[in-house]
Amino acid sequence: MPYSSRKKTRWFSDSDADRPSPTAAKPREPLIDLAGVSLRFVNYTDKAYSLKRAVLDLVLRRENVAPVEDFWALRDISLRIDRGERVAIVGGNGAGKSTLLRVLAGIYPPTSGTLAVRGNVAPLIEMGAGFNPELSGGDNILLNGAMLGVPRRVMLEKVDDIWEFTGLRDFADLPLKYYSSGMYMRLAFAIATQIDPEILIIDEALSVGDAVFKDKARGRILDLMGRSHAVILVSHDMATLRELCTRGIWLRQGQVVADGPISTIVDDYLAWTFASAG
Numbered sequence: 335m336p337y338s339s340r341k342k343t344r345w346f347s348d349s350d351a352d353r354p355s356p357t358a359a360k361p362r363e364p365l366i367d368l369a370g371v372s373l374r375f376v377n378y379t380d381k382a383y384s385l386k387r388a389v390l391d392l393v394l395r396r397e398n399v400a401p402v403e404d405f406w407a408l409r410d411i412s413l414r415i416d417r418g419e420r421v422a423i424v425g426g427n428g429a430g431k432s433t434l435l436r437v438l439a440g441i442y443p444p445t446s447g448t449l450a451v452r453g454n455v456a457p458l459i460e461m462g463a464g465f466n467p468e469l470s471g472g473d474n475i476l477l478n479g480a481m482l483g484v485p486r487r488v489m490l491e492k493v494d495d496i497w498e499f500t501g502l503r504d505f506a507d508l509p510l511k512y513y514s515s516g517m518y519m520r521l522a523f524a525i526a527t528q529i530d531p532e533i534l535i536i537d538e539a540l541s542v543g544d545a546v547f548k549d550k551a552r553g554r555i556l557d558l559m560g561r562s563h564a565v566i567l568v569s570h571d572m573a574t575l576r577e578l579c580t581r582g583i584w585l586r587q588g589q590v591v592a593d594g595p596i597s598t599i600v601d602d603y604l605a606w607t608f609a610s611a612g
């Protein structure tokens with residue numbers, strides 16, 4: 335993935351990895367380091383801003399005339415994730431969880447602050463976003479593989495596994511536009527998980543497909559988690575987070591309100607949720 339060109343993102347070098355930790359007896363190896371990361375979305379809020387006015391602005395070369403409203407989805411986030419950690423991000427709707435994952439995956443560059451990442455990142459986010467509905471399932475496997483940076487030769491070796499896993503081999507030549515949404519997600523999931531990630535980022539991907547496929551998908555995610563050096567997981571399923579994660583980070587309105595052992599964070603978050611609901 336061509337993340338190295340992204341602004342404000344520093345990628346650790348191998349020499350960083352070799353450097354002994356000056357403090358800890360058992361060195362902790364940082365894989366992700368965020369310092370003061372904030373992210374601003376610019377929302378165009380003026381409902382009266384019409385196409386006609388946009389054309390006039392263009393013709394008259396008027397700039398920035400549509401009123402905009404800044405929205406800070408992440409505010410001053412500093413955190414470090416070490417090798418071996420399995421981190422859950424919890425928080426209510428709109429707290430900034432998915433946005434934080436996208437920053438970690440290099441999809442959104444921070445507006446301010448710095449992000450350093452060591453290792454290749456596999457985001458199970460927006461799976462199938464690069465699919466072409468006009469192409470067959472088979473062609474989409476190769477296309478998606480290329481987008482994930484997997485060489486065609488390697489992807490060809492995986493095709494059989496992908497069809498086996500999805501159970502959709504009979505539909506390999508069918509254009510994707512004729513797949514049901516469940517079939518589409520199965521294929522997207524199978525392709526996205528044909529990778530060998532160092533850092534695994536998962537956004538609510540534990541509930542893909544029908545009951546049978548869900549079990550298979552979960553098994554595959556557990557397998558990937560076992561092979562990854564660090565995992566960052568977003569889910570509203572607190573029981574799953576307790577089971578799979580070691581550490582929790584609680585986000586509220588784009589800020590970290592608590593960071594600690596998973597059981598403490600889930601307990602505190604649930605207590606706060608019920609207290610604020612009642």
Ligand SMILES: Nc1ncnc2c1ncn2[C@@H]1O[C@H](COP(=O)(O)OP(=O)(O)OP(=O)(O)O)[C@@H](O)[C@H]1O
Binds near residue numbers: 376425427430431
């Ligand atoms: N592309 C965007 N443009 C403008 N605002 C956005 C954009 N993406 C997200 N937001 C806003 O940023 C805030 C955080 O969104 P985000 O999707 O990160 O929340 P979340 O914690 O993942 O929520 P949920 O649990 O509902 O999925 C929300 O207020 C959302 O409306």
